[in-house]
Amino acid sequence: xxxxxxxAPEGVEQVELTEPWQAVKDNGDTPVLVSTxxxxxxxxxxxxxxxxxxxxxxxxxxxxxxxxxLVLPGGVANPDALRLDERAVAFVKEFFDAGKPVAAICHxxxxxIEADVVRGRTLTSWPSLRTDLTNAGAQWVDxxxxxxTAAPGTLITSRKPDDxxxxxxxxxxxxxxxxxxx
Numbered sequence: 001x002x003x004x005x006x007x008a009p010e011g012v013e014q015v016e017l018t019e020p021w022q023a024v025k026d027n028g029d030t031p032v033l034v035s036t037x038x039x040x041x042x043x044x045x046x047x048x049x050x051x052x053x054x055x056x057x058x059x060x061x062x063x064x065x066x067x068x069x070l071v072l073p074g075g076v077a078n079p080d081a082l083r084l085d086e087r088a089v090a091f092v093k094e095f096f097d098a099g100k101p102v103a104a105i106c107h108x109x110x111x112x113i114e115a116d117v118v119r120g121r122t123l124t125s126w127p128s129l130r131t132d133l134t135n136a137g138a139q140w141v142d143x144x145x146x147x148x149t150a151a152p153g154t155l156i157t158s159r160k161p162d163d164x165x166x167x168x169x170x171x172x173x174x175x176x177x178x179x180x181x182x
Contacts, residue, residue, distance in 0.1 A: 007041050008088075009037045027176070032067065033057075036081070060087060069178065071103045072105070089114045092111055104125075122146060124159050125157060125159060154174050
C-alpha cells in the first residue's frame with residue numbers, strides 16, 4: 001500500500017510524523033510525504049525547530065487515487081496552514097469522497113473541519129479542538145484512539161503524542177482491513 005502523509009511546509013510535530021511513518025514502513029507499506037510546496041518541510045518539537053524532511057509530491061501532483069490511505073500528523077501550526085490551502089483541503093476531501101481511510105492526530109482535525117468531513121462522525125483530538133469539532137457537527141470523545149466507520153470511509157483519530165503507540169497500531173490495522181476489502 002502507498003500511504004500519503006500530508007503536512008504543511010513547516011509546523012508539523014516531528015514525532016507525530018516520524019512514528020506513524022515508521023509504523024507504515026514496519027507494516028511493509030510505502031509512506032509518501034505530500035506537502036503544499038516542493039523541497040523540504042520543517043518539523044518541530046513543540047515550539048523548537050527539529051529536522052527537515054524531503055517532500056515526495058506536492059498536493060498539485062497528488063490525488064487520492066494514488067494512495068490507499070491518508071495520515072494527517074498534528075502540531076498546532078501544521079493543520080492551521082493546511083486548512084488555508086484550498087488544494088490541501090480538496091486533497092483531504094478526496095479521500096473521504098473515495099471512501100478511503102484517514103488517520104488524524106492531535107490538532108490535525110482542524111483540516112478535517114475545513115474539508116467539511118466531520119459532521120455526523122465521532123472522533124477525538126487535542127482537547128482544545130473539542131468546541132471546534134462539536135460546532136462542525138462532530139461528536140467529540142476523550143479517548144486515546146477512536147475509530148469511526150460512519151460512511152464514507154473509516155476515520156481514525158487520536159489525542160496527542162502520548163497516544164502514538166495505540167494510534168499507530170490502530171490505523172495500520174484499519175488501513176490493512178480497508179485495503180483487503182474487509
